[in-house]
Amino acid sequence: MSELLLEVDHLVVEYPLKGWRRRAFRALDDVSLDIRPGETVGLVGESGSGKTTLGRAVLGLAPVSGGAVRFGGCDLTRLPRRERRHLASRIQVVFQDPYSSLNPALTIEQILVEPLTAQRVPRAEATARVRRLLDQVQLPADAGARLPREFSGGQRQRIAIARALALRPGLVVCDEAVSALDLSTQARVLTLLQELQETTGVAYLFISHDLAVVRRLSHRVAVMHRGRIVEWGTAERVTTRPTDPYTRRLLLSVPVPDPLEQRRRREERARLVTPES
Amino acid sequence: MSEIGVGVVPDPVAASATRGVARRLLGNPLAIGSAVVLVLIVGSAVLAPWLAPHDPNLPSATDVLAAPSDRFLLGADSSGHDILSRLLFATRVTLAAAALALVVAAVLGISAGLMAGYAGGWTETVGTWIASMLMALPGIVALLAARAVVGPSVWATMIVFGVLLSPMFYRVIYTAVSGVRQELFVDAARVAGLSDARIITRHILTVVRAPAVILAAQVATVGIGVQSGLAFLGLGDPTVPSWGGMLNDAFTSMYLAPLQILWPSLAIGTTGIALTLLSNALRDAWEGTTGPSPRRDRRGTARPSPAGRPAGVVHDEAPRDREVPPAELLGVTGLRVGYVRPDGTSRTVVDGVSLQVRRGEVHGLVGESGSGKTQTAFAIMRLLPREAQVSGRIGFDGTDLAELPERELRRLRGHRIGYIPQEPMSNLDPSFTVGSQLVEPIRLHLGLGRAPARARALDLLDRVGLPDPRRAFGSYPHEISGGMAQRVLIAGAVSCHPDLLIADEPTTALDVTVQAEVLDLLRGLQADLGMGILLVTHNFGVVADICDQVSVMRSGRIVETGPVRAIFEDPRHPYTRSLFAAVPQAGVLRDPWVMPVVGRSGPGSLPDDARPTAPVGKEPADV
Numbered sequence: 001m002s003e004l005l006l007e008v009d010h011l012v013v014e015y016p017l018k019g020w021r022r023r024a025f026r027a028l029d030d031v032s033l034d035i036r037p038g039e040t041v042g043l044v045g046e047s048g049s050g051k052t053t054l055g056r057a058v059l060g061l062a063p064v065s066g067g068a069v070r071f072g073g074c075d076l077t078r079l080p081r082r083e084r085r086h087l088a089s090r091i092q093v094v095f096q097d098p099y100s101s102l103n104p105a106l107t108i109e110q111i112l113v114e115p116l117t118a119q120r121v122p123r124a125e126a127t128a129r130v131r132r133l134l135d136q137v138q139l140p141a142d143a144g145a146r147l148p149r150e151f152s153g154g155q156r157q158r159i160a161i162a163r164a165l166a167l168r169p170g171l172v173v174c175d176e177a178v179s180a181l182d183l184s185t186q187a188r189v190l191t192l193l194q195e196l197q198e199t200t201g202v203a204y205l206f207i208s209h210d211l212a213v214v215r216r217l218s219h220r221v222a223v224m225h226r227g228r229i230v231e232w233g234t235a236e237r238v239t240t241r242p243t244d245p246y247t248r249r250l251l252l253s254v255p256v257p258d259p260l261e262q263r264r265r266r267e268e269r270a271r272l273v274t275p276e277s
Numbered sequence: 278m279s280e281i282g283v284g285v286v287p288d289p290v291a292a293s294a295t296r297g298v299a300r301r302l303l304g305n306p307l308a309i310g311s312a313v314v315l316v317l318i319v320g321s322a323v324l325a326p327w328l329a330p331h332d333p334n335l336p337s338a339t340d341v342l343a344a345p346s347d348r349f350l351l352g353a354d355s356s357g358h359d360i361l362s363r364l365l366f367a368t369r370v371t372l373a374a375a376a377l378a379l380v381v382a383a384v385l386g387i388s389a390g391l392m393a394g395y396a397g398g399w400t401e402t403v404g405t406w407i408a409s410m411l412m413a414l415p416g417i418v419a420l421l422a423a424r425a426v427v428g429p430s431v432w433a434t435m436i437v438f439g440v441l442l443s444p445m446f447y448r449v450i451y452t453a454v455s456g457v458r459q460e461l462f463v464d465a466a467r468v469a470g471l472s473d474a475r476i477i478t479r480h481i482l483t484v485v486r487a488p489a490v491i492l493a494a495q496v497a498t499v500g501i502g503v504q505s506g507l508a509f510l511g512l513g514d515p516t517v518p519s520w521g522g523m524l525n526d527a528f529t530s531m532y533l534a535p536l537q538i539l540w541p542s543l544a545i546g547t548t549g550i551a552l553t554l555l556s557n558a559l560r561d562a563w564e565g566t567t568g569p570s571p572r573r574d575r576r577g578t579a580r581p582s583p584a585g586r587p588a589g590v591v592h593d594e595a596p597r598d599r600e601v602p603p604a605e606l607l608g609v610t611g612l613r614v615g616y617v618r619p620d621g622t623s624r625t626v627v628d629g630v631s632l633q634v635r636r637g638e639v640h641g642l643v644g645e646s647g648s649g650k651t652q653t654a655f656a657i658m659r660l661l662p663r664e665a666q667v668s669g670r671i672g673f674d675g676t677d678l679a680e681l682p683e684r685e686l687r688r689l690r691g692h693r694i695g696y697i698p699q700e701p702m703s704n705l706d707p708s709f710t711v712g713s714q715l716v717e718p719i720r721l722h723l724g725l726g727r728a729p730a731r732a733r734a735l736d737l738l739d740r741v742g743l744p745d746p747r748r749a750f751g752s753y754p755h756e757i758s759g760g761m762a763q764r765v766l767i768a769g770a771v772s773c774h775p776d777l778l779i780a781d782e783p784t785t786a787l788d789v790t791v792q793a794e795v796l797d798l799l800r801g802l803q804a805d806l807g808m809g810i811l812l813v814t815h816n817f818g819v820v821a822d823i824c825d826q827v828s829v830m831r832s833g834r835i836v837e838t839g840p841v842r843a844i845f846e847d848p849r850h851p852y853t854r855s856l857f858a859a860v861p862q863a864g865v866l867r868d869p870w871v872m873p874v875v876g877r878s879g880p881g882s883l884p885d886d887a888r889p890t891a892p893v894g895k896e897p898a899d900v
Contacts, residue, residue: 003872036870036872037872037873038870038871038872038873039870040867046788046789046790046791047759047788059464059468060467060468061464061467061468085470085471085472086470089469089470091468092468092469093464093465093468095461095464095465097461100460100461100462101460101461101462101464101465102462103460103462103479103480103483103484104484105483105484106479106480106483114466114469114471114479115466115469115470115471118469118470118471118472118475119469119470153646160465163465163469167469167470182645182646182815183645183815183856183859183860184645184855184856184859186859187858187859187861190861194867201873209788209789210789211789212860212861213861215861215865215866216861216862216865216866216867217867218867219867219869219870220870235866235867236866239866249790250789250790252793253789253790253792253793254789254818255792255793255796255816255818255819255821255822256818256821257817257818257820257821257845257857257860258821258845259821259822259841259842259845260842261821262818262821262822266793266797266822269793270797
């Protein structure tokens with residue numbers, strides 16, 4: 001068991017619905033998965049499938065009503081707030097929206113130094129580390145003095161990645177981290193994420209609706225549908241030999257940039273869908 | 278007065294961001310002027326004991342209503358006090374009274390607003406209830422009642438007034454904070470392990486400080502006004518000089534010495550105007566409205582293009598199944614779209630685009646954000662904002678849309694040219710049912726009666742694959758899903774059997790399974806109705822799925838165009854190639870996972886205590 005970095009164990013997340021005596025909405029239903037150090041686990045699903053909720057539960061931002069999230073053997077859901085805050089530095093996040101995830105009033109350096117000083121890293125060391133981080137995510141050294149609005153979407157996402165790595169976390173939750181980016185920017189950020197993983201040994205929980213992107217970065221992939229994990233295995237197996245019908249339909253729905261191959265897949269999907277309806 | 282904005286003192290660590298604000302403030306003559314006036318007023322109040330030539334409270338029976346002279350620069354009032362000295366001391370009292378009201382209002386309102394906005398729950402309910410109650414109280418009546426209880430003391434009255442004003446702060450701060458609370462950077466701060474107090478001071482206060490400071494200047498103005506008003510009505514403390522009290526005194530002797538009413542009025546007016554102007558300048562500086570945002574400048578550089586520039590790489594036509602190529606439906610030649618920047622230079626976003634859509638053909642317009650593809654589509658429909666400078670020929674079935682009068686163009690749009698937008702939800706009016714939004718254009722363009730139009734709309738909803746057309750017809754947009762809304766918009770776009778359909782990223786906001794269904798639907802409709810489609814997208818998979826022809830756009834120009842098979846098999850322009858290279862390839866997988874080597878460290882590496890200690894060597898098992 002000690003091999004596991006993160007273990008999500010029969011997790012249930014429910015949100016109360018407004019209205020008298022209405023049953024709570026079950027966003028996650030008996031979800032289990034695990035992540036090993038330095039591994040990327042891809043989490044695929046469509047909107048409303050619960051993939052973002054799972055990410056937020058791992059980060060401690062969602063109300064857990066059953067099951068456990070264990071990080072390095074320690075159950076995060078049962079920790080008091082203070083200790084949780086301390087441990088939180090080991091799990092970081094990169095959000096989808098590179099515009100609202102950076103405080104517009106702070107400079108890049110302030111944004112990056114903040115998590116370090118919050119964890120009582122001395123000021124001088126924090127500044128030095130921030131400079132190294134900017135270099136690592138391939139931003140110019142003078143970026144620190146500038147405000148977020150001076151950067152493009154791809155650069156902002158690099159800043160968000162730098163902030164996530166500042167505390168040297170064991171796990172980074174990437175919630176649709178490249179979905180808002182243009183194709184070529186997306187490719188560069190994916191390469192950066194992979195390089196950072198190889199040099200630092202950080203693990204990713206990589207949440208995306210885009211199967212092609214998930215396959216490119218992940219070692220293992222979980223497919224979510226209506227709050228449950230319907231398929232879970234190595235990226236190679238899930239994306240080439242799926243067993244679950246939903247996964248198969250999802251895979252065939254992704255259009256491929258090849259007119260002939262795409263026509264073949266379209267016909268295959270039509271055969272898969274027709275018997276159902 | 279602005280220096281008494283308690284609770285909104287700029288965060289010292291945000292200094293460099295504030296430096297930009299200071300620079301913008303210094304560039305604004307109104308800001309400098311009003312700041313100088315305020316400094317003079319506050320300075321004279323502080324230095325009043327040294328500046329005043331006379332004792333402000335020393336009456337002199339011989340100098341009653343004395344005219345301005347060497348001895349009394351501004352004259353003497355009805356009790357023989359020197360007006361200048363009294364004005365200086367009154368400034369002290371009035372400003373201090375307004376400051377007191379402001380501090381009370383700011384401390385109460387800001388702290389309650391922060392608490393209610395950040396914590397939510399019962400604090401929100403209680404806070405909003407109290408604020409509403411205070412706002413419902415008629416302020417002056419409440420002040421008069423308070424004065425009857427606590428006596429004529431200026432300070433007690435202003436504390437009560439501060440409490441009455443606190444909802445102004447509460448509401449502004451509460452709204453700002455509850456908006457910021459949802460922002461991702463607050464989540465990111467929580468994940469970084471910051472305490473609530475730190476998040477509030479660092480992230481929330483920095484965002485709400487601008488509205489708070491602006492409000493402070495307004496509240497101070499109101500404070501001065503109300504304090505003066507009360508004193509003018511004779512409800513102030515007669516033993517201390519104040520602007521309102523002086524006004525009251527001058528008013529009673531207006532016919533004998535009309536000039537005397539001028540001095541306190543000037544003091545009240547100047548202070549109020551200076552405060553308002555300064556707060557406006559502060560708002561402009563903080564929100565950066567005085568200069569163009571640098572983000573916009575970088576996109577699409579303006580370069581005058583020589584006429585007849587080659588349209589990038591053009592692929593030959595593939596041999597067609599049909600003998601005669603279908604007639605041209607849309608022929609765009611040399612389309613240019615430019616915008617004038619605030620500094621007078623112009624920015625070209627579409628630079629000499631030429632493209633052709635034939636009947637029954639799907640033409641894909643591909644490019645990254647900022648390439649000008651959506652601007653091109655909007656220019657064809659002439660839906661660009663008025664500031665846009667458009668030139669070029671937009672031939673549609675024999676007519677030039679660019680030359681057409683607006684009236685005739687309106688008849689074409691929606692009838693012969695349909696449009697499918699990217700965001701289905703924001704393109705349906707939330708206050709009308711889906712059905713009524715479909716029926717209206719059908720009646721307008723086809724001249725059908727209510728019942729036939731309704732039948733046609735139901736038919737269309739059935740055709741676009743809605744499971745229960747009748748229910749969808751009577752639903753409001755918020756009652757249907759995004760995929761259904763997009764089907765409704767497609768139904769609307771094809772409702773009048775258009776010849777040309779312009780679809781701007783029609784599937785980008787949809788899930789992949791829904792996207793596949795919507796593409797199937799578009800393909801079916803296109804085959805049934807024989808429409809030409811101009812499809813704007815950034816997704817090469819979508820292009821491969823549905824398009825016959827494709828044009829690749831970059832920085833406002835088409836760099837490569839041709840039949841879809843030719844471009845996918847043999848992309849020639851380096852930009853097209855780089856786009857294809859960026860598409861995640863189906864065959865490429867990560868190398869199998871191996872446990873990271875213990876001991877290697879670098880910035881961002883695992884802390885040693887988080888690293889598992891057990892030896893590893895086991896192959897990753899498939900779960």
